[in-house]
Amino acid sequence: MGKMPQYGGWAGKVLRVDLSTGRITTEDTVEKYKDYIGGTGLGYKVLWDEVAPETRAFDPENKIVFATGPLAGTSAPCNGRTAITTLWPTCWPKHLVGSGHMGGHFAAELKYAGFDGVIVEGRADHPVWLAIADGKVEIRDARRLWGQGIRRTTLEISRQMGPEAVVAAIGQAGENMVPMSVIINSVSHSGAGGAVMGSKNLKAIGVRGTGSIRIAGNREEWEKAVRYHLSLIGANNQIVVPSSPQPWAEHYNPGSRWVASRGRTWGAANPPIETGSCEPQNLNRIAYRTNNAAFFLGEQAWRYTVRGNGCTGCPIRCHTMIKVPTVASKYGIPEIGQSTCVRMIFGKWFFKSFPDGPLGETSIEAAMVGMHLADDLGLWDNYGQLQRDFQKCYSEGIFQSKVGEKEFRRYSWDKFEKGDPAFLFELLPRIAGKDGELASALGLGTGFMLEGWGISEEAWKSDRTLQYWKLGHPKHHSNEDAGQCGVIINTQYNRDAQCHSHTNFTRNGLPLEIQKRLAADLWGSDAAVDAAGDFTPMNVYKAKMAKWALLRKELHDSISLCNWMGPWSSSPLKERGYKGDDTLESLLYSLVTGDRKSPRELDEVAERIFVLHRALTIRGMGTREMRAKHDTIPDWVYGDDKDRIPFTKGTIQMDKDDIRKAMQMFYEEAGWDKETGVPTGATYRRLGLSDVEEKLAKKRLTA
Amino acid sequence: MKALIEADGIVEQVLNVVAPGQPVSRRRVLKLCGATIAGMASWHFFGMGGGISAPLIITEQAGGLVVADPTRCVGCRRCELACTEFNDGKSSPGTARIKVRRNLNFGPAGLYTGQCTDGNWGSGLIVQDFCKQCPHPVPCADACPNAAIEVKPPVNARVVNPDRCTGCKVCLKACPWEMMSFDPETNKATKCFLCEGKPKCVEACPAEALTYVSWVDLTGKVPSRTTPVSNRSVACIDCHK
Ligand code: SF4
Numbered sequence: 001m002g003k004m005p006q007y008g009g010w011a012g013k014v015l016r017v018d019l020s021t022g023r024i025t026t027e028d029t030v031e032k033y034k035d036y037i038g039g040t041g042l043g044y045k046v047l048w049d050e051v052a053p054e055t056r057a058f059d060p061e062n063k064i065v066f067a068t069g070p071l072a073g074t075s076a077p078c079n080g081r082t083a084i085t086t087l088w089p090t091c092w093p094k095h096l097v098g099s100g101h102m103g104g105h106f107a108a109e110l111k112y113a114g115f116d117g118v119i120v121e122g123r124a125d126h127p128v129w130l131a132i133a134d135g136k137v138e139i140r141d142a143r144r145l146w147g148q149g150i151r152r153t154t155l156e157i158s159r160q161m162g163p164e165a166v167v168a169a170i171g172q173a174g175e176n177m178v179p180m181s182v183i184i185n186s187v188s189h190s191g192a193g194g195a196v197m198g199s200k201n202l203k204a205i206g207v208r209g210t211g212s213i214r215i216a217g218n219r220e221e222w223e224k225a226v227r228y229h230l231s232l233i234g235a236n237n238q239i240v241v242p243s244s245p246q247p248w249a250e251h252y253n254p255g256s257r258w259v260a261s262r263g264r265t266w267g268a269a270n271p272p273i274e275t276g277s278c279e280p281q282n283l284n285r286i287a288y289r290t291n292n293a294a295f296f297l298g299e300q301a302w303r304y305t306v307r308g309n310g311c312t313g314c315p316i317r318c319h320t321m322i323k324v325p326t327v328a329s330k331y332g333i334p335e336i337g338q339s340t341c342v343r344m345i346f347g348k349w350f351f352k353s354f355p356d357g358p359l360g361e362t363s364i365e366a367a368m369v370g371m372h373l374a375d376d377l378g379l380w381d382n383y384g385q386l387q388r389d390f391q392k393c394y395s396e397g398i399f400q401s402k403v404g405e406k407e408f409r410r411y412s413w414d415k416f417e418k419g420d421p422a423f424l425f426e427l428l429p430r431i432a433g434k435d436g437e438l439a440s441a442l443g444l445g446t447g448f449m450l451e452g453w454g455i456s457e458e459a460w461k462s463d464r465t466l467q468y469w470k471l472g473h474p475k476h477h478s479n480e481d482a483g484q485c486g487v488i489i490n491t492q493y494n495r496d497a498q499c500h501s502h503t504n505f506t507r508n509g510l511p512l513e514i515q516k517r518l519a520a521d522l523w524g525s526d527a528a529v530d531a532a533g534d535f536t537p538m539n540v541y542k543a544k545m546a547k548w549a550l551l552r553k554e555l556h557d558s559i560s561l562c563n564w565m566g567p568w569s570s571s572p573l574k575e576r577g578y579k580g581d582d583t584l585e586s587l588l589y590s591l592v593t594g595d596r597k598s599p600r601e602l603d604e605v606a607e608r609i610f611v612l613h614r615a616l617t618i619r620g621m622g623t624r625e626m627r628a629k630h631d632t633i634p635d636w637v638y639g640d641d642k643d644r645i646p647f648t649k650g651t652i653q654m655d656k657d658d659i660r661k662a663m664q665m666f667y668e669e670a671g672w673d674k675e676t677g678v679p680t681g682a683t684y685r686r687l688g689l690s691d692v693e694e695k696l697a698k699k700r701l702t703a
Numbered sequence: 704m705k706a707l708i709e710a711d712g713i714v715e716q717v718l719n720v721v722a723p724g725q726p727v728s729r730r731r732v733l734k735l736c737g738a739t740i741a742g743m744a745s746w747h748f749f750g751m752g753g754g755i756s757a758p759l760i761i762t763e764q765a766g767g768l769v770v771a772d773p774t775r776c777v778g779c780r781r782c783e784l785a786c787t788e789f790n791d792g793k794s795s796p797g798t799a800r801i802k803v804r805r806n807l808n809f810g811p812a813g814l815y816t817g818q819c820t821d822g823n824w825g826s827g828l829i830v831q832d833f834c835k836q837c838p839h840p841v842p843c844a845d846a847c848p849n850a851a852i853e854v855k856p857p858v859n860a861r862v863v864n865p866d867r868c869t870g871c872k873v874c875l876k877a878c879p880w881e882m883m884s885f886d887p888e889t890n891k892a893t894k895c896f897l898c899e900g901k902p903k904c905v906e907a908c909p910a911e912a913l914t915y916v917s918w919v920d921l922t923g924k925v926p927s928r929t930t931p932v933s934n935r936s937v938a939c940i941d942c943h944k
C-alpha cells in the first residue's frame with residue numbers, strides 16, 4: 001500500500017491522452033490544480049496554459065477537458081456532474097471557451113477508476129475509443145463503432161468492459177462534427193461538446209473503477225454534514241414549497257417542481273407507487289418530491305411514470321423515467337424514455353401544435369421520439385434555441401427562401417403542420433448527418449446559421465419570442481427570473497449562461513416577504529430581490545447577488561455540486577424560518593478534502609476560477625472592450641408586448657439606463673474596470689493571477 | 704447464544720468435537736461459530752456424523768435483515784455510499800455490502816441475455832442485492848478456511864473478523880448471491896454486518912426502498928446469482944475473479 005495521500009476527495013491523478021501520438025500520461029491533481037479545485041477550474045486552467053487563442057474548436061490543437069471535483073462520487077447530495085471544457089463550437093463568430101455540465105454516473109466512475117479528470121488532445125488518425133479501467137488506460141479501435149448511435153456504442157463497450165462501465169459517447173452528430181451535438185452517458189445525461197470529440201476521432205470514453213475516495217474528515221462529522229445537507233434540500237431547482245396544498249406545508253406554489261402529493265402516483269411502476277405528501281423532515285422520501293415528466297409534459301405523465309432517475313448520489317432524481325407503450329409500435333423506438341427539462345421536451349418543442357392539444361397524448365409521443373433520437377444521435381438543443389430557430393425559419397419562409405424548392409420538398413411539412421411526431425424522423429437524423437442545406441444549417445447553431453444565410457443577428461436579437469441573447473446562444477434564467485441580476489449573469493458566458501444560483505433562490509416558491517428576509521441575510525439587504533415581474537430599479541445588493549451567483553456557479557462546477565440544485569440558500573424547513581445554509585459548500589469541501597477552507601476563502605477560489613474564464617474570453621476575443629463587445633444585451637430585454645413600462649407590475653422589461661448602471665455596479669463589485677469590463681490589475685493580483693495579468697498586459701488587454 | 708447452548712445437547716457434542724474437554728465460555732462460543740461449522744464439515748467427512756440426525760442447527764439466526772424493494776429503487780446508490788462512507792470513511796461502491804451498481808445499467812442478468820435487460824438501459828428496474836444473513840449452513844462462513852466469518856451480537860449478523868481474515872477470497876466464491884466484498888486497500892473480505900442493528904443504507908435511501916426487518920429466511924426465495932465453486936476449484940479463483 002502506498003502512503004496515505006495528503007488530501008481526501010480527489011482521486012489524485014489527472015489523465016492526459018494525446019490522440020495524435022497515442023501518448024498517455026498522468027499528472028498529480030493536487031500539485032498541479034489544487035488552486036483551481038477541479039471541474040471547470042481545471043478545464044479553464046488547461047485551456048489558458050495550453051491552447052492558443054487563435055485555435056478553432058475543431059483544430060487538433062484544441063483540447064477537451066473532462067473534469068470532476070473532490071465531491072464527485074461521494075454521498076454529498078447532488079455531486080454527479082462532470083465539467084466538459086473546450087473551445088465552444090457554436091460560439092459565434094469566434095470559438096471561445098465554454099463548458100458543458102454532464103450528469104449521470106460518469107464523474108463518480110472516473111474517480112473510482114483513479115482519475116479526477118481526462119485531458120484529451122490531438123487527433124487520432126482513425127476512430128478510437130478510450131478505455132479507462134482502474135488506472136489502466138488504452139486507446140482502442142472504434143472503426144466498428146463509427147456510424148453507430150450512442151445506445152449501441154454504449155452496449156458494445158459495456159460488453160467489453162463489463163456491465164458496470166459508464167460510457168460517455170457521441171452519436172452520429174458528434175462524429176460528423178455537427179456543432180449542435182452532445183456527449184451522453186447513462187442513457188440521458190448530456191454535455192455539449194460532442195463535435196469536438198468527433199473532430200478528434202474519439203467516439204467514446206468508457207470508465208470502470210473499483211477504487212475508492214477517501215473522506216478526510218471525521219466519519220461521524222461527515223455523516224452529520226451529509227444529513228444536514230439533505231435536511232435543507234428541496235425539490236428540483238431547490239424549490240422548497242410543494243406545488244399543491246399539503247398537510248405539512250405553510251405555503252405552496254403552483255409553479256413548483258415539488259409535485260408529490262397523495263393521489264399522485266408513479267402509474268407505470270409495477271405495482272404503482274403513490275408519491276404521498278413527502279414531509280420535508282422525512283429524508284427517506286426525497287426521491288418522490290420531483291417528477292419532471294409531470295412538470296414538463298403535464299398531469300397525464302403521472303400515469304406513464306416508472307420512477308425517478310438521475311446522477312450518482314443525488315436524491316432528487318430529476319431525470320424522470322416514463323413508459324409509453326404506444327411509441328414502440330408506432331415509431332419503433334423503446335417504450336421507455338427518461339430525461340429532464342428541455343431535453344425532455346426536445347421533440348415536442350419543434351411543433352406549433354398537436355391534434356389533441358398541447359398536453360395530449362401526441363405531445364408525449366413527440367417528447368418520447370425526441371428524447372430517443374436526441375440521446376441516440378447525440379444532438380444538442382442549445383436550451384431550446386434549435387427548436388425556436390426551426391419554428392421561426394419555417395413560419396417566416398426562411399427555409400423556403402434559403403434552401404430551394406427541391407430540398408424544401410424533401411420534408412413532409414404536412415406532418416409538421418399536423419403535429420405528427422413522425423416528422424422528427426425526417427428532421428433529426430438529417431441534422432446529425434449534415435444531410436442537406438436546411439438540416440446542416442440548423443446543426444451549426446444560431447450564429448453560424450444566420451451568418452451562412454446572410455441574416456443579421458439583430459433580427460434575432462429583437463424578437464422577444466426567440467429568447468436569443470448573443471454569441472449564438474439564448475438566455476438562461478435571465479430577467480424573467482431575477483431582473484437585473486439575471487441580465488448581468490446572462491452577459492458573462494460564451495454560451496447560454498448555465499447559472500442557477502439566482503433562480504434557485506428567486507423561484508424557490510416562498511412568499512416574497514420570506515425571500516426578502518433571507519436575502520437580507522445573504523446579500524446585506526432585502527432590496528436584493530424583487531418579485532418576478534415586479535421589479536424595482538437597480539441597487540448594489542442586486543450586484544452583490546449577481547456576483548455571488550456567478551461565483552457559486554463556478555464553485556459548484558469545480559467541486560462537483562450541481563448548480564441546478566444549489567446553492568442551498570433557502571430550505572423547506574419552517575422551523576428554520578426557511579433559511580438554507582450558504583456555508584454548506586465550505587463544510588463539505590473541508591470535510592471531504594481535509595483542506596479546511598472558510599466560506600470566504602472558498603469564494604475566493606471560485607472568483608479565481610471565474611476571473612480566469614473572463615481572462616480566457618478576453619484573450620480569445622483579443623479585445624479589452626468587453627463591456628461593449630462581449631457583455632451585450634439583446635434589444636428584446638427592453639421591450640414589452642403590451643407596452644408596459646419598466647418597474648411596473650406585470651412586465652419583465654428592463655430599462656436601458658438602469659441596466660447600464662447595473663453593469664457598472666457589477667463591475668465594481670467584481671473589481672473590474674467600469675468602462676471596459678476587464679478585471680483590474682489589483683483584482684488579478686488579489687486572486688493570485690498575476691501571471692495571467694502579465695500575459696494579457698503584453699497584448700494590451702488589461703485595464 | 705446462551706439459550707442455544709442450553710437448549711440443545713447436540714451443540715455440546717459438536718463443541719466437544721471442535722474443542723474436546725475445554726470448558727465453553729460465552730466468549731469462546733462466539734469465537735467458535737465459524738470454526739464450529741468447519742469442524743462439522745470434517746466430522747462428517749470422517750464418517751462420524753452417522754449417529755446424529757439432521758437438522759443440525761448450531762448457528763444462531765440473525766436478529767434482523769435488510770430487505771429491498773426494486774420497484775421503488777431510483778438507482779441513486781446512496782445506500783452503497785452510506786455503507787462505505789459512514790462505516791469505513793471512504794466512498795467505495797466496489798466494497799459496499801449492499802450492491803446496486805452491478806445491476807444499475809443492465810439488471811442482474813447483464814448484457815448477454817439479448818434485447819430485454821433490466822436496469823437503466825432496459826426496463827428501468829433496479830435490483831438491489833443484499834445479504835441474506837444466511838441460517839446454517841452459512842455458505843460464506845462455511846467456506847472460510849480461517850473461520851473468520853463469525854456470528855456477532857447484538858443482531859447476530861454474519862461478520863468478517865478482520866483479525867482472522869487472511870484475504871484468501873474463498874468466501875467471495877462461496878456466497879450464492881455474490882454478496883461478499885473484497886477491499887483491496889485492507890486486503891480483507893467484508894460483508895454486511897447490519898451496522899450492528901442500525902443499517903446506514905436503510906437510513907440513507909431517499910425512496911424508502913430499503914427496510915430493516917426481523918430476520919426471515921430468504922435463502923430459498925431469492926434466486927442465486929451464481930453457483931458456488933467447489934473446494935477443489937478454490938485455488939483457481941484468484942485469476943477468475
Ligand atoms: S454473504 Fe452470502 S452466504 Fe454469507 S450470509 Fe450473506 S448471503 Fe449468506
Ligand code: SF4
Pocket residue numbers: 769785786787799800801894895896897898901902903904905
Ligand atoms: S446494513 Fe450496514 S453493512 Fe449492511 S449493507 Fe447496509 S450499510 Fe452496509
Ligand code: SF4
Pocket residue numbers: 771775776777778779780781782783803829831907908909910911912913
Ligand atoms: S439508496 Fe435506495 S433508491 Fe438509492 S440505490 Fe439504494 S436502494 Fe435504490
